[in-house]
Amino acid sequence: MRTSQYLISTVKETPSDAEVVSHQLMLRAGMIRKVASGLYSWLPLGLRALRKVERIVREEMDKSGAMEVLMPAIQPAELWEESGRWEMYGPELLRVKDRHNREFCVGPTHEEVITDLIRREIKSYKQLPANFYQIQTKFRDEIRPRFGVMRSREFIMKDAYSFHVGTESLQQTYEQMYQTYSAIFNRLGLDFRPVLADTGSIGGATSHEFHVLAESGEDDIAFSNVSDYAANIELAEALSPAGELAAPTAEMTIVDTPNAKTIEELVTQFDVPIEKTIKTLFVVASDACEADFVALLVRGDHELNEIKAEKLPEVAEPLEFAEEEQIRNLIGAGPGSLGPVGLEIPVIADRTVAKTSDFSAGANIDGKHYFGINWNRDVDLPQVADIRNVVEGDPSPCGEGSIEIKRGIEVGHIFQLGQKYSEALEAKVLDQNGKSVVMDMGCYGIGVSRVIAATIEQNHDESGIIWPESIAPFHIALIPLQYDKSDDVKALTDQMYKDLQQAGYDVILDDRDKKTSPGVKFADMDLMGIPHRVVISPRGLEAGTLEYKGRRDTDKQDIKVEELMSVLAERINL
């Protein structure tokens, strides 16, 4: 492309509503423009990068033997009623009606449609396993879209669904997708980690997320500092502390704590170590539980893991904290003074809590705490469960090393769904014995548009984006100086432009008019992240040289005109 015929929409100033670098740079480089909250148009430059990501994803998926299909973005309510998700999915599902008043949704995912398709098309075990994918626009009515294309409402996703007879076949394909995803993210030049994950609303058994490590990530990932264990913090198990519960060394005393409503206040005002405090959280009980509320105990410096708590049979799903008024009605004290002693509702203690002695907790009387509480002596040890988030330094659940926590951006997610959808939609085939069996399913997603943002989060500097070769909108920026004045420069530049394109490179030739100074061109190409730059100048031509600079290089270098092709070939892996 010639810049004179291309839309270069770079912006010098950072738009005020962009919070993270990738969003700022995508706006500044002229890749995207916002249409409404969580809705973006892709400008030519951005789309080129997006298409390259799609191409890599498509190539690797094809290589794995998956078949590409394309399903509608709009889906009929009936299918979602059949799977039960019309009720379950909630307001994130954008529901619309057609002119006949029939209900539809804009697809946030396609389990229902693919399962419906496959149950009609595939009748025999001989046609399995089979894996189908599409690259398509999804819509999720996110409560709070943010960070540009990182969490938008409309986005592009590669979703794949595999079908099997038996879990063994499912596991094989799952493993293959794991490898395929690793290959994709490697080709994209991302620093990523596969991590164990919760299955969330999609459902199913085993699941891994692929995370791009970045400070701006919205997920916390727990790593072992010695093994390759990695898990989303939602899932990472907090082990029971080693050793036995220590014997009591203190008497239980009741203390006036009128100004200590939080653990922090208690710790600072009464000089108790935070590891000897227990917080008590009241949550709504499930229908299976005879009480209305359940008390959850975690150590003062720990955080409740809501996903883990929600999975307890006693706890209502979704997890809901009790209102202050409800707590008052129940025990006559407010949230600042709750504790396990004398509590008459079901209590569930975190594993660490169960191994804590001589601790402090609320007395269930406003303005009072018990100090020196000990299990068994002062209050019965309640039911124990893992209900907290792991923290840095915890022993790793894999048994080796200790936990480190880093931020990650989820760019891919693979699930073994099992029969969740095939059962609901009665997707069956005949097996070897001529018996009708429900298919097993896997599903595999990549946030294609999110990959772009994640890539920029990992690859940028003060001047702008630094594209990895594989998805750079253009490989090479040709910047001629004195293009209008020097016939030699013009002739050589035009020739190189042709030759490089012929060699298969994507080239952008900055031939903007003489009013656009070289500085502007350099700055634009840096901002847009073009990985290789070649400057053609009259001065250089006299010596028979061009100037080459890689986007990450600190210095430019002069190379002979005839060496250009080999220099580039060495650096660019097409």
Added chain:
RNA sequence: CGGAGUGUAGCGCAGCUUGGUAGCGCAUCUGGUUUGGGACCAGAGGGUCGUAGGUUCGAAUCCUAUCACUCCGACCA
């Protein structure tokens, strides 16, 4: 949805407290000079101040409502 905040030219902002009919920088257009890291000079265009009411002789400014957007929390590729 709960909490916080912002809407003034394409972008970034000032003006609002103390009402008097809109301004700065960048960008854009024209002419000229420049040309190796976001040039300079001269000129030009562009805003019913988010929207709708109200108060007032007079509203960007005060009041009310409403809409949009952003940030912090729960959701997820």
